[in-house]
Amino acid sequence: MPGDDPLARLLTTLTAVAPDWGTTDLADALWLAARIDGNTGDWSGRSASDLPEDASPAPEAAAPDTGPQPGAPAADLHERLTGTPVRIPGDAVAVPPAAALPLALETGRAVRPWKRRWPHGRRSALDIDATVDGYARSGELLPVFGPAPERWFDLTVVVDRSPAMRVWQETVTDFAAVLDRLGAFRTLQICDLLLTDGGPELRDRQAESMGHGRLRSADGRRLVIVVSDCAAAGWRDAAVWRLLREWASSTPVALLNPLPVKLWRRTGLDLPAVRVFSATPGAVNARLSFDLPPLLPEGEAAPDGGWQPVPVLSLSPHALDRWSRTVMRRAPEGCGAVLVPSWGRPASAVGRGARPVTADDFVRTASAPAVRLAVLCSTFSRLSIRLLHLVRQELVPEASTADIAEVLVSGLFALGTGDDGTTELSLSEPVRRQLQQHLAQHEMWRINEALNRHVAALESRSRQIPSMAHDRTATAGIQAEIQAFAQASRQTLELLGLVTREEPETREERAEPTPALPAAPAQRSAATTRGPSQSHRPPYFYLSYAHTPQWGPDSGDPDHWVRVLFNDLCDHIMALTDLPAGSPAGFMDREMRSGEGWPEKLSENLATCRVFVPLFSPRYFSSETCGREWYAFHERMLNARTTGTATASPIVPALWAPVDMSELPDSVRHIHIENLALGRSYLNSGIYGLIKLSRLRDEYDETVFGLAERIVQAAGESRLPPGLARDYESTPSAFKPRGTGPRHIRLTVLAPTRDSVPGHRDTGPYGDDALDWNPYRAESARPLPVLAEELIRSLDYRVTVSNFDDEELTGGSRDPHEPSRPTILLLDEWALTDEERRARLKTFDAYARPWVSAIVPRSRTDLQNHGQQGRRLAGELERVMPTILQRTRRSDARIAVNGVPTLKSFTRVLPQVVAYTTQQFLKNAEVRLPPGPHVPRPLLADPYPPSDPPVGDAPDGEA
Numbered sequence: 001m002p003g004d005d006p007l008a009r010l011l012t013t014l015t016a017v018a019p020d021w022g023t024t025d026l027a028d029a030l031w032l033a034a035r036i037d038g039n040t041g042d043w044s045g046r047s048a049s050d051l052p053e054d055a056s057p058a059p060e061a062a063a064p065d066t067g068p069q070p071g072a073p074a075a076d077l078h079e080r081l082t083g084t085p086v087r088i089p090g091d092a093v094a095v096p097p098a099a100a101l102p103l104a105l106e107t108g109r110a111v112r113p114w115k116r117r118w119p120h121g122r123r124s125a126l127d128i129d130a131t132v133d134g135y136a137r138s139g140e141l142l143p144v145f146g147p148a149p150e151r152w153f154d155l156t157v158v159v160d161r162s163p164a165m166r167v168w169q170e171t172v173t174d175f176a177a178v179l180d181r182l183g184a185f186r187t188l189q190i191c192d193l194l195l196t197d198g199g200p201e202l203r204d205r206q207a208e209s210m211g212h213g214r215l216r217s218a219d220g221r222r223l224v225i226v227v228s229d230c231a232a233a234g235w236r237d238a239a240v241w242r243l244l245r246e247w248a249s250s251t252p253v254a255l256l257n258p259l260p261v262k263l264w265r266r267t268g269l270d271l272p273a274v275r276v277f278s279a280t281p282g283a284v285n286a287r288l289s290f291d292l293p294p295l296l297p298e299g300e301a302a303p304d305g306g307w308q309p310v311p312v313l314s315l316s317p318h319a320l321d322r323w324s325r326t327v328m329r330r331a332p333e334g335c336g337a338v339l340v341p342s343w344g345r346p347a348s349a350v351g352r353g354a355r356p357v358t359a360d361d362f363v364r365t366a367s368a369p370a371v372r373l374a375v376l377c378s379t380f381s382r383l384s385i386r387l388l389h390l391v392r393q394e395l396v397p398e399a400s401t402a403d404i405a406e407v408l409v410s411g412l413f414a415l416g417t418g419d420d421g422t423t424e425l426s427l428s429e430p431v432r433r434q435l436q437q438h439l440a441q442h443e444m445w446r447i448n449e450a451l452n453r454h455v456a457a458l459e460s461r462s463r464q465i466p467s468m469a470h471d472r473t474a475t476a477g478i479q480a481e482i483q484a485f486a487q488a489s490r491q492t493l494e495l496l497g498l499v500t501r502e503e504p505e506t507r508e509e510r511a512e513p514t515p516a517l518p519a520a521p522a523q524r525s526a527a528t529t530r531g532p533s534q535s536h537r538p539p540y541f542y543l544s545y546a547h548t549p550q551w552g553p554d555s556g557d558p559d560h561w562v563r564v565l566f567n568d569l570c571d572h573i574m575a576l577t578d579l580p581a582g583s584p585a586g587f588m589d590r591e592m593r594s595g596e597g598w599p600e601k602l603s604e605n606l607a608t609c610r611v612f613v614p615l616f617s618p619r620y621f622s623s624e625t626c627g628r629e630w631y632a633f634h635e636r637m638l639n640a641r642t643t644g645t646a647t648a649s650p651i652v653p654a655l656w657a658p659v660d661m662s663e664l665p666d667s668v669r670h671i672h673i674e675n676l677a678l679g680r681s682y683l684n685s686g687i688y689g690l691i692k693l694s695r696l697r698d699e700y701d702e703t704v705f706g707l708a709e710r711i712v713q714a715a716g717e718s719r720l721p722p723g724l725a726r727d728y729e730s731t732p733s734a735f736k737p738r739g740t741g742p743r744h745i746r747l748t749v750l751a752p753t754r755d756s757v758p759g760h761r762d763t764g765p766y767g768d769d770a771l772d773w774n775p776y777r778a779e780s781a782r783p784l785p786v787l788a789e790e791l792i793r794s795l796d797y798r799v800t801v802s803n804f805d806d807e808e809l810t811g812g813s814r815d816p817h818e819p820s821r822p823t824i825l826l827l828d829e830w831a832l833t834d835e836e837r838r839a840r841l842k843t844f845d846a847y848a849r850p851w852v853s854a855i856v857p858r859s860r861t862d863l864q865n866h867g868q869q870g871r872r873l874a875g876e877l878e879r880v881m882p883t884i885l886q887r888t889r890r891s892d893a894r895i896a897v898n899g900v901p902t903l904k905s906f907t908r909v910l911p912q913v914v915a916y917t918t919q920q921f922l923k924n925a926e927v928r929l930p931p932g933p934h935v936p937r938p939l940l941a942d943p944y945p946p947s948d949p950p951v952g953d954a955p956d957g958e959a
Helices: 006-017 023-035 104-110 128-138 163-182 238-248 261-266 317-329 359-365 368-377 385-395 401-408 429-436 441-457 490-495 507-511 560-576 598-608 624-642 680-692 694-718 784-794 829-833 835-846 867-880 882-889 903-924
Strands: 075-079 086-095 124-126 145-147 154-160 188-196 199-203 222-227 253-257 273-276 307-314 335-341 382-384 413-417 423-427 465-470 477-479 484-488 541-544 611-616 744-750 798-803 823-827 852-855
Touching: 075 086, 104 163, 104 317, 154 163, 163 188, 163 222, 163 385, 163 401, 163 413, 163 423, 199 238, 238 253, 238 307, 238 335, 261 401, 273 307, 307 317, 317 335, 359 368, 359 429, 368 385, 368 401, 368 429, 382 385, 385 401, 385 423, 385 441, 385 465, 401 413, 423 429, 441 484, 465 484, 541 560, 541 624, 560 611, 560 680, 560 694, 598 624, 611 624, 611 694, 624 784, 624 903, 680 694, 744 784, 744 903, 784 798, 784 823, 784 903, 823 903, 829 835, 829 867, 835 867, 835 882, 852 882, 852 903, 867 882
Parallel strands: 154 188, 154 222, 222 253, 253 307, 541 611, 744 798, 744 823, 823 852
Antiparallel strands: 075 465, 075 484, 086 465, 086 477, 124 145, 188 199, 273 335, 307 335, 382 423, 413 423
């Protein structure tokens, strides 16, 4: 009856209030009502008059932020901005920001041509070809040395510090980091360009004035990139262009403009445009060739006819690629540039300022990503540039730097600067209302969900977003924006450094608990990492095999018999299990058609299958694809073991072709394969031999059925839970390259024991020995050195694990002059509280070889690793281990020494550190023969013996 059902009464009431609502409208209303938290206001935006009950107006002088206070199980996150008129009770936190440079990976690839080497460097190296030629001519092995190639350019990035350029501060920083990681330049220097009334002024990072001539290069081996939007009034004067022309006469110079190309003519960049070409690699601007534009006004050229081209680039991978290939590879398509006369600026260039536009004009004329970004940001009345980048990254990933520029220069947002230098954007209420007309209701909740996921990921990055977590029980208020940009769960608050407690239950709740409704997506734990898609049906087993190449155009499908085996196994699995109809019994990559994103499908099926079935063959262990599949599944198995959710091995290998068991990689030796129950013929011929010989057909059927039984048994014993899909392209191979000998890694652990930690330190992560150290005890039940050893073994390495306190090593070797094996130091920062360990570690760092690296776990759930104590330990680590830290930070695994926050991050960074350490060992270690007995050098016969003595001089009796 409707009277007995609350839902029915609610529907009746809604129908009476809104008789014109349909079924879809009613469903949307119920869905939104279920998702709205009682503590969260309308996400369409609130004004200052619609304050929370516990919010109070802020005084003129803001009080300092309070420390972490106990919070509620879940809390809204508000951005802390200066000048906010209200205070909201809560705790100060810092949320990781987004990358300010879209397409950073593609940008790095675009500037790779600058990695070309200068052939005649300052150092000498052995010229092998000349040495061999000299040996062939003279027969004497005399080494010939010649100049060694080296990096071509010193890079100087000159950043315009005009007021309008402050919105690009984070973007320029990320761009400079991309250039630094590229490793193409000898040095990287960042300078500031100030456009004053007295002309352009150049300053270094210490704000010291620099002479303009310091960027000129006598040998043409300095590259200058000037970053500016050219919107300041100084760019319409001739002085700054004369300065660029002066630099361009002796070195390559380019102007990088973050604005979209269609807005360049409205700035000081309204100069004659041409396309330039280079005849020699690394040519200075004065040697770039071009054709004068046909519509160039007469008399504009300088008396000497000298126009200087300056390449102008947008901050996009395409423009950077065209410029890089033009200058360094002489690409025939050239790149765009502007012409600068000798007096600096043509008289006809007047510059048309940007025309103010309304919100409706912007929606009609701007690019689609720019419109979407502006509409999504209209949910906030004020926000920082960092939050703008966060919305762009999570909800408009297709937006480029030019799209962000369209939003920032549109005039819709008023720009300001906070006390900490952060750029702040604000929208007037009329503009907000106009933009929100294009914002659907469900899009408001998409913003909340996307930012929740980002906050929960807690990716480590500098320049974090100052925020606060709303807590009704807090006694102090913090200046913050009214609109919450995300909602943090209890687990996320703990990761942000807040110790939360459950709210006390009311008497009614204790007396009669109410059944909980399914949690809405916006209220689910923001710390839960997204798993496989709901449409994905996990396979029962994953068949991993090495693809056989075709030997001719008419050879047919070389993997036909693998497909036959796969189908037979699927039939048996369906018969032996209770899999429902439509569920895949198995998966093999042969099923997929081209263009379906096969790397993602491989990773998703490896993360969800119950059993991994590798087909062993000689080709299998030389396949990089098979090595990646093995490592991804084995890593998932190890992660399950750390939490105690899987004990038995879910790997069931099958012998496709006979292999020499003594030659198996070290990473697979722990897997048992020689099961005599499958028959002697199977062990001698493999499944391929059984399936190809008709007389062994019965043995093939028996072997395949037995293999299916083992798969079902392994699935039932292991009960491996689903994991997270791994990035397939970055997954290392578990098999070493063919022809290489055994690879060794030394893993030494420096951590206190339970008895040697300071008195105020929690002893939970420690045991009776350093090898019992478990910093991620909230995620793992096993010691970290044990997990690290298994991961390194799964990379086909032989690993030796030792306690640093028990070793007598100096920089990874007993003798500083003798090479050792690659060494990885697993370091707990709390070991630095012991003076003796600090001294030994400082000596270890002083003698560290290039093949010695370090990993510093710093769990986010361990609150003692943060705050003042954590900063003190990090500073002490920088003082004690500068050599190893700086060396590791130059690699792709720099997070290893910056504090690995989670166990997942540790399992991702460890293979990178292993690869980097091994490469350094192969590159720098000298091969030394072991000492042996001294063997005297044989005397060579005289090629010119003396002639016979005279007869008179002969001895008696020999005449």
